[in-house]
Amino acid sequence: MPIEFEIPESVKNQSNLTEMVAEQVIRKVSRYFDEHEHERPWEYINFIWPFIQQMEAANLKRSLEVKKNGHGKASGNGQKKQSTFQVRMIHMIENLSWGDAGIYLCTPSSALAGAAIQAVGTPDQKERFLDRFTHGKPKWGAMAMTEPQAGSDTSNIQTTARLDPETNEWVLNGEKIFVTNGSLASRESEGILVIWATLDRSLGRAGMRPFVVEAGTPGMTVTKLEEKLGIRASDTAAIVFQDCRIPYDNILGSPELKKPGARTEKGFKGAMKTFDSSRPWVAASAMGIARAAFEFTRDTLAAQGITIPVDAAYHELSAIQRDLLDMETQLKAGWLLTVRSAALMDAGQPNSLEASMAKVKSGQVVTRITQKCVELLGPLGYSRELLVEKWMRDAKINDIYEGTGQINTLIVARRILGYTRKELK
Amino acid sequence: MSDIDAKIRRMMADMPAAFNPEKAEGVNAVIQYNLTGEGGSQWQSRIAGGVCTVEEGVAENPTLTITMDANDYVEMMAGRLDGMQAFMTGKIKVSGDIMLASRLMTFFN
Ligand SMILES: Cc1cc2nc3c(=O)[nH]c(=O)nc-3n(C[C@H](O)[C@H](O)[C@H](O)COP(=O)(O)OP(=O)(O)OC[C@H]3O[C@@H](n4cnc5c(N)ncnc54)[C@H](O)[C@@H]3O)c2cc1C
Numbered sequence: 001m002p003i004e005f006e007i008p009e010s011v012k013n014q015s016n017l018t019e020m021v022a023e024q025v026i027r028k029v030s031r032y033f034d035e036h037e038h039e040r041p042w043e044y045i046n047f048i049w050p051f052i053q054q055m056e057a058a059n060l061k062r063s064l065e066v067k068k069n070g071h072g073k074a075s076g077n078g079q080k081k082q083s084t085f086q087v088r089m090i091h092m093i094e095n096l097s098w099g100d101a102g103i104y105l106c107t108p109s110s111a112l113a114g115a116a117i118q119a120v121g122t123p124d125q126k127e128r129f130l131d132r133f134t135h136g137k138p139k140w141g142a143m144a145m146t147e148p149q150a151g152s153d154t155s156n157i158q159t160t161a162r163l164d165p166e167t168n169e170w171v172l173n174g175e176k177i178f179v180t181n182g183s184l185a186s187r188e189s190e191g192i193l194v195i196w197a198t199l200d201r202s203l204g205r206a207g208m209r210p211f212v213v214e215a216g217t218p219g220m221t222v223t224k225l226e227e228k229l230g231i232r233a234s235d236t237a238a239i240v241f242q243d244c245r246i247p248y249d250n251i252l253g254s255p256e257l258k259k260p261g262a263r264t265e266k267g268f269k270g271a272m273k274t275f276d277s278s279r280p281w282v283a284a285s286a287m288g289i290a291r292a293a294f295e296f297t298r299d300t301l302a303a304q305g306i307t308i309p310v311d312a313a314y315h316e317l318s319a320i321q322r323d324l325l326d327m328e329t330q331l332k333a334g335w336l337l338t339v340r341s342a343a344l345m346d347a348g349q350p351n352s353l354e355a356s357m358a359k360v361k362s363g364q365v366v367t368r369i370t371q372k373c374v375e376l377l378g379p380l381g382y383s384r385e386l387l388v389e390k391w392m393r394d395a396k397i398n399d400i401y402e403g404t405g406q407i408n409t410l411i412v413a414r415r416i417l418g419y420t421r422k423e424l425k
Numbered sequence: 426m427s428d429i430d431a432k433i434r435r436m437m438a439d440m441p442a443a444f445n446p447e448k449a450e451g452v453n454a455v456i457q458y459n460l461t462g463e464g465g466s467q468w469q470s471r472i473a474g475g476v477c478t479v480e481e482g483v484a485e486n487p488t489l490t491i492t493m494d495a496n497d498y499v500e501m502m503a504g505r506l507d508g509m510q511a512f513m514t515g516k517i518k519v520s521g522d523i524m525l526a527s528r529l530m531t532f533f534n
Binding site: 010012013014017020021024047054 | 518
């Protein structure tokens, strides 16, 4: 079988829209929202929301149908219909992040909360929590895993979920930090948050479950809005849960616990599937920033007469030309890994390894390319009059959230070498 | 003259009367329509001072340029093609003030 590098026509057409939005709506306010960290880009939000509602509606409808008809099968004729959802998503995200990665993160959508509910939610939960993203005012979804004592080491999560048998409610207690869209999802819209908590600390990961908390639930309080190095347009909040009561049906996955040592509980493992889609999304965002910086630098240098003679021998190239060539190669490599991880998911094949690979590679690539651009452009690169220095600041987060570069490298190593989490950490 | 061409001419002629100045308060814009393919043509529409005018041709510095297939345009104006869908699937291409594009339909009855 030949290797197919063509992007389907329908995906290309759809990415025209986000290209236009990135150029004409996002770019021009990029600096403004970098300098006004806690303001919201309403013009973008209101513009994109009708389109997001359509996507959310189609995605919800498809996932409810898939449940009825079996995975990936079109209703009726029983023929497999290949989804293009993830490949469309990464194109959208790459384009929007080319415009501005922080503003892209302000996109009203179910986001990571939606991905978690799609991964393990029941049809009823999907209806209850995701239908709101198909109508009404803009809404946000957020996912809160990280705590002051639990970043990379998620097994150390301290937030507890206790069942109150009298009211049949879960009672959440604990603190979550660095929640992307935490304020937007919990108190600025009728959004939802997926909160990771433990039912039994002694069981480590096997005791952990995600829970859905709806905006405005008493006992959930935003205690801090972060001030950040990059993606300053993005809302990053700390949230405290104090006797926060949610209905029994808001647990994602089975509430039953297994003993330590037994096979990891399916509920937990299932929910970790969220990363199979979220890591390609982060990789795509990284590639959007990298492309913005690369294109700008290439075009600026070209205007000064520095172009890349692609047919020249290596020894004939100047150092700057070599740098540009290397950057372009890295950009393509990162993007191809990202596309592959998304396409595998669309095909219903395992992609955890590829998702981590794409995430590691693109996190490194975007960090390196943006730093190199600042360097090559000299004073222009360092000046706040242009966006190059901003792209350098926006880049780093992609090497941090959804598993740091080191953590994703560990995952890749474990998967390739066949080690367990215990054997290689 | 093709059927599509005739329909487009009629739609363009009807545009000023369908314009609702209350919905477009403060709008001052030149909109260029490039309708391509069979029966296609080019139009420039001016919205200023609560009045909308249309004439055939190419504007010099349009605020907004809308490019789409002539037949798609007819279908959209007839309500058989959803404008949003057309946007999302790349059937409409716009350059210039994209925010204006998203509001444009609301200016007309
Ligand atoms: C802007 C922003 C938004 C975020 N959004 C969210 C969100 O929406 N939801 C959410 O839950 N979290 C979010 N996070 C948190 C993010 O996922 C964590 O910061 C990340 O997982 C790393 O955890 P940590 O910061 O505690 O670093 P630590 O875990 O303390 O790590 C510090 C350093 O040590 C390295 N390290 C740790 N363990 C190992 C190991 N075993 N081997 C090798 N190296 C190791 C790490 O790679 C890192 O370089 C966000 C963070 C930021 C900055």
